[in-house]
Amino acid sequence: MSGAGAPTTLADGHGLRVAVVAASWHQQVMDGLLDGAMRALAECKVEEPWLVRVPGTFELPVAAARLARCKIDAIVALGVVIRGGTPHFDYVCSAATSGLTQVSVTTGIPVGFGVLTCDDEAQALARSGLPGSEEDKGYEAASAAVSTAVRLRDIEKGWA
Template sequence: MSGAGAPTLAVDGTGLRVVVVAASWHERVMDGLLEGARRALRESGAQWTEVRVPGSFELPVAAARAAAGGADAVVALGVVIRGGTPHFDYVCSAATTGLTDVSVRTGVPVGFGVLTCDDEAQALDRAGLEGSSEDKGAEAAEAAVGTVVALRGLPAVSGAPA
């Protein structure tokens, strides 16, 4: 949801229970992502709790627990910055695949706020900090709440997650 053509989402999340799962690496970037998510959730009227995990690799298991525990939506926040080894590729793939699996398997929307950046400057530019060009924490929260609202209008399918 970045750049030209990004939607403006303003949805009523009153009564929704959202869990924000956030990695701990890259504290300054994470502070910005979390503040953006908090602001968007506050503006939507949703209630939320926050859970911190060590890194982005751990986000899917926390999201799965939140979904199983009755969350209406999950917002997953993290940042992975490319280094000199394939570790970046493995963590990005695991986080993306894991979070997608949680959402599809449980039917609970997961807002994807995991930054996958080549360097720290890219991460800071997307973190919603003063001077940042984007606010991916807010976008992830808006997407999660907006998806819950959108799904309300769809009929339940037999055998599919509710």
């Protein structure tokens, strides 16, 4: 299971400005990812996260790039791409991964990567955080984004 070894501690994100950008395709899976992300943000004491919905996973990087210009401390990107019979899967997965990485590295704003890239719907459901799921990738992505934002804030203050 890919979730083995995931960190269990949550950073105190009180005072952080966090945006969640989420795709709309595969509503059931996305509902689980969003619920998990919002639960993690609440547990990290992030108040009033900003939620932005985009049509699909391909649109996540451009939305994240725009959000990065809005004095955001962290971004959580959520999406799901399920393999089909054409190379479309590979193109969307590559574009989303590269684009979100570029946003994070060029802006210095952490982007929690909650994009599921699955062979079938069963794999997506198993990682969605819905009741009965094996993993909660929305929760993990939000936790990672907040934790990284806190560490970066500590570095800026010289507390690292």
